[in-house]
Amino acid sequence: MSVQTHRISVQTRGNSQVIDLTTELIDILRQAALSDGIAVLFVVGSTAGLTTTEYEPGLAQHDLKAFFEKIAPEDDYYEHENTWNDDNGHSHIRASLLGPSLTVPIVGGRPTLGQWQQIVLIDFDTRPREREIVVQLLGD
Amino acid sequence: MSVQTHRISVQTRGNSQVIDLTTELIDILRQAALSDGIAVLFVVGSTAGLTTTEYEPGLAQHDLKAFFEKIAPEDDYYEHENTWNDDNGHSHIRASLLGPSLTVPIVGGRPTLGQWQQIVLIDFDTRPREREIVVQLLGD
Amino acid sequence: MSVQTHRISVQTRGNSQVIDLTTELIDILRQAALSDGIAVLFVVGSTAGLTTTEYEPGLAQHDLKAFFEKIAPEDDYYEHENTWNDDNGHSHIRASLLGPSLTVPIVGGRPTLGQWQQIVLIDFDTRPREREIVVQLLGD
Numbered sequence: 564m565s566v567q568t569h570r571i572s573v574q575t576r577g578n579s580q581v582i583d584l585t586t587e588l589i590d591i592l593r594q595a596a597l598s599d600g601i602a603v604l605f606v607v608g609s610t611a612g613l614t615t616t617e618y619e620p621g622l623a624q625h626d627l628k629a630f631f632e633k634i635a636p637e638d639d640y641y642e643h644e645n646t647w648n649d650d651n652g653h654s655h656i657r658a659s660l661l662g663p664s665l666t667v668p669i670v671g672g673r674p675t676l677g678q679w680q681q682i683v684l685i686d687f688d689t690r691p692r693e694r695e696i697v698v699q700l701l702g703d
Numbered sequence: 704m705s706v707q708t709h710r711i712s713v714q715t716r717g718n719s720q721v722i723d724l725t726t727e728l729i730d731i732l733r734q735a736a737l738s739d740g741i742a743v744l745f746v747v748g749s750t751a752g753l754t755t756t757e758y759e760p761g762l763a764q765h766d767l768k769a770f771f772e773k774i775a776p777e778d779d780y781y782e783h784e785n786t787w788n789d790d791n792g793h794s795h796i797r798a799s800l801l802g803p804s805l806t807v808p809i810v811g812g813r814p815t816l817g818q819w820q821q822i823v824l825i826d827f828d829t830r831p832r833e834r835e836i837v838v839q840l841l842g843d
Numbered sequence: 844m845s846v847q848t849h850r851i852s853v854q855t856r857g858n859s860q861v862i863d864l865t866t867e868l869i870d871i872l873r874q875a876a877l878s879d880g881i882a883v884l885f886v887v888g889s890t891a892g893l894t895t896t897e898y899e900p901g902l903a904q905h906d907l908k909a910f911f912e913k914i915a916p917e918d919d920y921y922e923h924e925n926t927w928n929d930d931n932g933h934s935h936i937r938a939s940l941l942g943p944s945l946t947v948p949i950v951g952g953r954p955t956l957g958q959w960q961q962i963v964l965i966d967f968d969t970r971p972r973e974r975e976i977v978v979q980l981l982g983d
Contacts, residue, residue, distance in 0.1 A: 564704045564841070564844045566879045566982050568950050599706045601743050601839055603881050603946050608957040609897045616799045617749045621782035621792070630796045634774055634914055642901035652901070656910045659896045663960070664946045666743050666804045668839035670708050675837045677748040680803070697955045699881055699948035701841060701844070701981060702706050704844045704981070739846045741883050741979055756939045757889045761922035761932070770936045774914055806883050806944045808979035810848050815977045817888040820943070841981060842846050 564703055567595050571604075571696040575611075575686035579628040579657075583618045584696065585681045588667075588674060591698055598672050600702010605664045607695045610654040610688040612661030618681035627685065631657045637689075654687035661685060669702060707735050709838040711744075715751075715826035719768040719797075723758045724836065725821045728807075728814060731838055738812050740842010745804045747835045750794040750828040752801030758821035767825065771797045777829075794827035801825060809842060847875050849978040851884075855891075855966035859908040859937075863898045864976065865961045868947075868954060871978055878952050880982010885944045887975045890934040890968040892941030898961035907965065911937045917969075934967035941965060949982060 569591045573582055588602060604613055616622050631653075641652020665682065667674045676682070686692055709731045713722055728742060744753055756762050771793075781792020805822065807814045816822070826832055849871045853862055868882060884893055896902050911933075921932020945962065947954045956962070966972055 564706065566844065568879065568948065599708065601841065603948055605946070605948050605955055607955060607960070609895055609960040614799045615749055615803045617783075617795060619783065619786050621784070621786040622795055622799075625782040626792055626796060627799060630775060630800075635910060642905040643897075643899065644901070646899050646901040652906055655897060655902055656906060659894045659902075659907060659963075660910075660941070661800070662802065662942065662945070663895045665802070666745070666806050666946050668708065668743055668745050668837045670837070670839075675745055675747060680747070680749040683799075697948045697950070699950075701881065704846065739848065741981065754939045755889055755943045757923075757935060759923065759926050761924070761926040762935055762939075765922040766932055766936060767939060770915060770940075801940070802942065805942070806885070806946050808848065808883055808885050808977045810977070810979075815885055815887060820887070820889040823939075 567700040569698040571698060573694050575692050575694055577686050577688040577690050577692055579631055580686050581623040581627055582684045583681045584684055588682060592672055595700055597669055597700050597702050600669050602667045602669055603699040605697045606684060610651055610658045611684055611686045611694055612658045612663060613665040613684055614661055615680050616683050617679040651689045654689060657687040704843055707840040711836040711838060713834050715832050715834055717826050717828040717830050717832055719771055720826050721763040721767055722824045723821045724824055728822060732812055735840050737809055737840050737842050740809050742807045742809055743839040745837045746824060750791055750798045751824055751826045751834055752798045752803060753805040753824055754801055755820050756823050757819040791829045794829060797827040844983055847980040851976040851978060853974050855972050855974055857966050857968040857970050857972055859911055860966050861903040861907055862964045863961045864964055868962060872952055875980050877949055877980050877982050880949050882947045882949055883979040885977045886964060890931055890938045891964060891966045891974060892938045892943060893945040893964055894941055895960050896963050897959040931969045934969060937967040
């Protein structure tokens with residue numbers, strides 16, 4: 564068994580933009596020639612998170628954003644914003660809740676996703692960001 | 704170190720049913736003769752998630768469901784439901800929030816769970832489903 | 844590739860206290876002489892969870908706690924509390940939502956965290972607890 568480190572870089576618009584990373588992961592698996600093991604995806608930074616969803620416009624462009632705005636509204640009071648005099652307290656809360664890591668089994672060179680299940684980054688920050696996702700592959 | 708792929712299939716009732724998978728994982732570990740490593744559990748599909756809880760009727764049959772209904776109500780407006788003319792926008796939101804994967808250390812052939820901590824699937828879909836959970840084992 | 848099991852023990856105050864575990868993980872990696880692989884952190888018990896955040900007083904001592912109190916209030920009705928005649932239904936809900944495990948890539952002996960991204964335990968129980976976090980290392 565071997566360990567390989569790969570990286571995905573994406574330019575985001577922030578503001579809860581949902582970005583599909585599935586194709587990038589499949590490309591990495593092809594280069595890596597990994598057949599069976601796991602892919603650990605980890606987003607560097609504390610204002611974005613990773614999960615899976617059905618990547619269609621309703622969920623990706625509206626429903627996920629509306630949900631996070633409802634449970635952790637942008638204009639609530641956050642002490643974090645006093646610490647740094649900034650505006651992204653809600654971004655941190657949403658990112659901690661969603662979590663920075665996702666682990667996906669790889670079988671026969673493919674992630675074991677459902678047909679309508681894609682791997683997504685949600686960037687909760689309040690400005691465009693260049694995001695780095697570390698993809699650690701373990702397996703044969 | 705080796706990689707082994709196992710699968711758990713469960714029939715659910717959907718509607719935020721909470722299903723204990725701990726016994727199934729322990730059975731797999733026994734068959735696999737894995738002593739030390741990790742078990743990566745991953746639910747295929749975008750309307751269910753995995754976590755741990757104390758599997759007792761109060762939490763499993765009432766509190767978890769009530770909580771998800773409060774934060775992502777079934778009858779809220781979801782654009783996803785316009786895309787497909789269906790009724791499970793809330794199921795997708797809840798599943799993305801909870802996350803599809805769970806990674807558990809295995810030590811001496813056992814998952815390192817607490818005494819009142821069980822591994823559970825929550826099926827958020829609006830109808831009964833046959834669910835597949837991929838269990839990827841890495842270790843010795 | 845090898846598997847190593849380490850443990851972090853921390854004394855908490857409960858009540859959504861946020862505890863930075865980054866230094867403990869870095870110390871373990873140094874002892875373990877792990878260069879490249881993954882660290883799987885897993886908190887034993889069903890009333891605490893793991894994630895990452897920027898560990899500064901605003902988020903760590905106020906905002907995260909206020910957020911969880913808003914979405915799963917301590918004084919809501921939880922059937923769990925009837926099962927055991929206790930007071931920590933909200934602790935269980937919050938812990939299941941946040942999740943007990945976190946997987947972090949290790950590259951060159953270091954976790955691939957951002958500069959303002961720390962690994963934290965949040966202890967949601969209603970009393971001080973001695974917490975054990977299993978740290979399973981896989982890699983070379």
